[in-house]
Amino acid sequence: GAVVSQHPSRVICKSGTSVKIECRSLDFQATTMFWYRQFPKQSLMLMATSNEGSKATYEQGVEKDKFLINHASLTLSTLTVTSAHPEDSSFYICSAKGVSNEKLFFGSGTQLSVL
Amino acid sequence: TQLLEQSPQFLSIQEGENLTVYCNSSSVFSSLQWYRQEPGEGPVLLVTVVTGGEVKKLKRLTFQFGDARKDSSLHITAAQPGDTGLYLCAGERSSGTYKYIFGTGTRLKVLA
Numbered sequence: 001g002a003v004v005s006q007h008p009s010r011v012i013c014k015s016g017t018s019v020k021i022e023c024r025s026l027d028f029q030a031t032t033m034f035w036y037r038q039f040p041k042q043s044l045m046l047m048a049t050s051n052e053g054s055k056a057t058y059e060q061g062v063e064k065d066k067f068l069i070n071h072a073s074l075t076l077s078t079l080t081v082t083s084a085h086p087e088d089s090s091f092y093i094c095s096a097k098g099v100s101n102e103k104l105f106f107g108s109g110t111q112l113s114v115l
Numbered sequence: 116t117q118l119l120e121q122s123p124q125f126l127s128i129q130e131g132e133n134l135t136v137y138c139n140s141s142s143v144f145s146s147l148q149w150y151r152q153e154p155g156e157g158p159v160l161l162v163t164v165v166t167g168g169e170v171k172k173l174k175r176l177t178f179q180f181g182d183a184r185k186d187s188s189l190h191i192t193a194a195q196p197g198d199t200g201l202y203l204c205a206g207e208r209s210s211g212t213y214k215y216i217f218g219t220g221t222r223l224k225v226l227a
Contacts, residue, residue, distance in 0.1 A: 004157075006157070034214075034215060036217070041201075041222065042219075042220065043121075043201075043203055043217045043218060043219050043220035044158070044203065044205075044217040045217070046214065046215070046216060046217070049214060091155075093157050093158070095157075095215070103148075103160060103163060104148065104160070104205070104207075104215055105160075106150075106157035106158050106159075106160075107157050108156055108157045109155065109156060109157045111155065
């Protein structure tokens with residue numbers, strides 16, 4: 001089946017630094033990628049939807065300047081958490097959907113810890 | 116605003132028991148997926164249902180999509196400890212742009 005690679009799987013950073021998370025579709029072209037945030041023992045909350053070559057669509061309450069999303073190619077989307085603070089600590093998950101694919105494939109997630 | 120409500124939120128049962136998880140919404144979805152997630156990992160797709168009234172079986176798991184495509188259920192027969200995990204339903208909305216909205220989640224623990 002289709003594979004989505006998310007990297008890094010875990011990152012620890014100091015408050016005020018920026019962190020970039022990559023999401024790659026390995027064997028299909030992902031026209032649409034989604035970024036989710038998940039708090040411990042809770043469900044996934046959609047942060048934004050990105051389509052290749054266009055600006056991401058952010059959900060209400062998600063700061064565009066805080067969470068920068070770039071989907072420059074059909075196989076790569078990145079999420080950059082800028083000037084991270086402890087409250088940004090969370091599990092971030094990406095998912096990808098291809099043109100001819102009804103299914104949604106998930107990355108393995110990134111655990112971000114901001115000290 | 117959580118568009119998809121799952122019930123129960125938590126469930127702890129003995130091995131061999133049956134259970135049903137519900138996923139309800141007031142919105143219509145073009146398709147609905149069920150996932151299982153282990154701690155520290157991404158969700159793993161179990162099934163996709165597309166047609167109203169559709170029933171799909173995956174070994175001991177039975178999934179049903181409501182006739183109006185607003186709700187779904189997951190029934191597990193003879194639960195096993197390996198079924199333990201977070202079960203998530205996700206609805207796909209395709210009005211305008213594609214968007215997948217996740218349910219509130221059901222945390223299942225099956226005791227040996």
